[in-house]
Amino acid sequence: MPELPEVETTRLGLLPHMQGQHIQNVLLRRDNLRLPFGKDFKAQLNGRDIKTLHRRGKYFWADLGNQNALMMHLGMSGSFRIEDQRMKADEYQKHDHAILSLSNDKQIIYNDPRRFGFMLYIEDVERYEPFLRMGPEPLSNHFSGPVLHTALHKKNTAIKIALLDQSVVSGLGNIYVCEALYITRIDPRRPAKTLSLEECEALSTAIKQVLERAIKAGGSTLKDHQQVDGELGYFQHQFNVYDRAGQPCQACNNPSHLIERIVQGGRSTFFCPKHQK
């Protein structure tokens, strides 16, 4: 799924339906996703008020007050949708795993074919373990060229791999890393520590730009991602390199310069070896 723009799109779509409501019922159609919901999950959520929804990297959560939270992660194939009507047992779709019924009579339905996502009740969101080692929010002022340069300057690993490391910068995944490196003409295979401060400035700017544009487009819809209202994101139509192996590099102005697919860290990287140095 779901990299930062898809998570943010989901959060923004759910917000008007969930903010200020309270949870009247929790229905679980299985007892675990990637992680177990937890033995007391239903009791911990029933009757609780949802103050608002927050996001950090690819995680988002319902703020239940007093630092308590319903933490959510979409994994690779998770999505939410809203239903206005109470659903009968035979009306659920395949892979509808968790349903929250709210005081506004809306049902918030989590669907996740691969079940790499999760929902957890968290007592103290400030001490949630994944957040403690998470790098800066890329769209905040905490992320900049100098910050990125410092984070990378000892890393021998390829810049592509380093940017996927959520402790360097949070929220990036395979698509937006490929796109940001293409925009800045940086070869994804270069050791991270070889990037100059100027390159890190350009890269941090490109990361912000590509994420902001993707959020405006409602995220990217490959197979699974859809917005809460069922609309599909359309940023995939603006990809320069992702999933474009064999197609001409648009920036090279030479039809024989083709986008290549290589494997780094077991995952596909798309880039133009002529354009990116």
Added chain:
DNA sequence: CGGCAAACCTGCGAGC
């Protein structure tokens, strides 16, 4: 610590 492979799952498209 670094680097890499495998694990967790289902679905889809390509090729035979």
Added chain:
DNA sequence: TGCTCGCAGGTTTGCC
């Protein structure tokens, strides 16, 4: 039609 294979937006674990 149906089989197998490889691939998919993420994260964690375990091994060398």
